[in-house]
Amino acid sequence: MKFIHEDFLLQTRTARRLYHQYAEEQPIFDYHCHLSPRDLAENREFNNLAEVWLEGDHYKWRAMRANGVAERFITGDADPYAKFQAWAATVPHTLRNPLYHWTHLELKRYFGIDDLLDEESAARIWKEANARLTSGELTTHGILKKFKVTHVCTTDDPTDDLRHHQELSASGLATRVLPAYRPDRALAIQDTKRFNQWVSALEQASDVAIGGFAAFLEALKKRHDFFHTNGCRLSDQGMNQCYAEFCSDKVAEGVFEKARREGSISSEEQLQFASNMMLFFGRLDAEKGWTKQLHLGALRNTNTRLLRTIGPDTGFDSMGDFPQANALAAYLDRLDEDNALPKTIIYNNNPADNYVFACMIGNFQDGTIPGKVQFGSGWWFLDQKEGMEMQLNALSNLGLLSRFVGMVTDSRSFMSYPRHEYFRRVLCNLIGRDVENGEIPEDDALLAPMIRNICYANARNYFAFPDRPAAAAATIETRKRASVGSKKR
Numbered sequence: 001m002k003f004i005h006e007d008f009l010l011q012t013r014t015a016r017r018l019y020h021q022y023a024e025e026q027p028i029f030d031y032h033c034h035l036s037p038r039d040l041a042e043n044r045e046f047n048n049l050a051e052v053w054l055e056g057d058h059y060k061w062r063a064m065r066a067n068g069v070a071e072r073f074i075t076g077d078a079d080p081y082a083k084f085q086a087w088a089a090t091v092p093h094t095l096r097n098p099l100y101h102w103t104h105l106e107l108k109r110y111f112g113i114d115d116l117l118d119e120e121s122a123a124r125i126w127k128e129a130n131a132r133l134t135s136g137e138l139t140t141h142g143i144l145k146k147f148k149v150t151h152v153c154t155t156d157d158p159t160d161d162l163r164h165h166q167e168l169s170a171s172g173l174a175t176r177v178l179p180a181y182r183p184d185r186a187l188a189i190q191d192t193k194r195f196n197q198w199v200s201a202l203e204q205a206s207d208v209a210i211g212g213f214a215a216f217l218e219a220l221k222k223r224h225d226f227f228h229t230n231g232c233r234l235s236d237q238g239m240n241q242c243y244a245e246f247c248s249d250k251v252a253e254g255v256f257e258k259a260r261r262e263g264s265i266s267s268e269e270q271l272q273f274a275s276n277m278m279l280f281f282g283r284l285d286a287e288k289g290w291t292k293q294l295h296l297g298a299l300r301n302t303n304t305r306l307l308r309t310i311g312p313d314t315g316f317d318s319m320g321d322f323p324q325a326n327a328l329a330a331y332l333d334r335l336d337e338d339n340a341l342p343k344t345i346i347y348n349n350n351p352a353d354n355y356v357f358a359c360m361i362g363n364f365q366d367g368t369i370p371g372k373v374q375f376g377s378g379w380w381f382l383d384q385k386e387g388m389e390m391q392l393n394a395l396s397n398l399g400l401l402s403r404f405v406g407m408v409t410d411s412r413s414f415m416s417y418p419r420h421e422y423f424r425r426v427l428c429n430l431i432g433r434d435v436e437n438g439e440i441p442e443d444d445a446l447l448a449p450m451i452r453n454i455c456y457a458n459a460r461n462y463f464a465f466p467d468r469p470a471a472a473a474a475t476i477e478t479r480k481r482a483s484v485g486s487k488k489r
Helices: 013-023 037-041 049-053 058-066 080-094 098-111 122-133 140-146 163-171 192-206 213-229 249-260 267-288 304-310 325-337 351-364 385-398 418-436 444-463 470-488
Strands: 028-030 149-153 176-178 234-239 291-296 343-348 373-375
Touching: 013 418, 013 444, 028 444, 037 140, 037 163, 049 080, 049 122, 058 080, 058 098, 080 098, 080 122, 098 122, 098 418, 140 149, 149 444, 163 176, 192 213, 192 249, 213 249, 213 267, 234 267, 249 267, 267 291, 267 325, 325 351, 343 351, 351 373, 351 385, 373 385, 385 418, 418 444
Parallel strands: 028 149, 149 176, 234 291, 291 343, 343 373
Antiparallel strands: none
């Protein structure tokens, strides 16, 4: 039997039936990823398998380093095929790592390749995959079509001009590609030089002269409004833990002014300023009906030497063990008390906190919509089979699994869409096992809607994106009128 076969990961008769009947054909709602808007706007065609598969993929880079591969063949200047060979030699050593599953699932789904990847098969797989990549079928648009991706939400800084999003929206691409507002750099006030460089970029993007704290907030709100006009309905922030050292606007203003003078910012001042800003961003999101995403618990840039030589987001981050419950509760409670708590998804990066997060969301459901506060899918170090099962079990035990908005890609790679299939197989295997154990009824009237909803419909209904951003609709209408006028002439 082929390794990736139709019943891969589906261990019971019921699991197989549930997956093939109700999950397999569902489209994908990719509401959080790090794909390049430029690559999407340009409908990028990849030159080779190393380019599409190894660029930016720090999961693979970590495995290659662990296998003794020199950095030259990972992020360095080695030939693309040499990099691919180094990866192929690493793959057999990834047994029981999710990379072994993902690697062969991706080869199967993108290229129809069933061979196991190793040093012996590398040349053959390289040639076959590259032929498909250069056929025109697997451009970025082709990949979205192939995997039935209806929505993609990228991750964008408030200073981004969103021109690629505007191009995409006016292009007629069937997949809706939308920005997500990620203002992490607005909180990073302790590195005053970098903070002030970013404030200068914010001034230019917003056309607001930032002479003080009030103007800083005005500029951020103006960019929030601009993102909204371009279809954005989500924000996202990555933090060790929530900020909940609340202070007055006057205190925050003093810290901001000190940073603008490039004075030394204490840890206490940074916490107070960030807490004030988090309330500001929460209120902005609530006013516009956005969803706030909080990615909590990553310990970033742990290797100083390699951070200096290679840079951030290259595979030297880790799971953190930060206290979460008190600050998270205080932050959500403060917004709720002000009637300004938006729809919120909280993602956890440490399984020790799964039950804290799954329990916390129940404290802030208010009856306005199903699952207003969500425990997000297994994230980063937890987006594999065991991590997914732990998240699903915690949510099931303490909340409503049936209202879960499902899996995210959370990837920089266009090769990651089979992660949704992987999640769906894990979900159906879990439910199928419960059915065959007699723990839940074998009743498709109950099971089918739940599975379909978790795979797609819950996300579609929860985010409720508009049909088309107003700015793009105007652009398309202008183009149509110009085209009609040209034909008449």
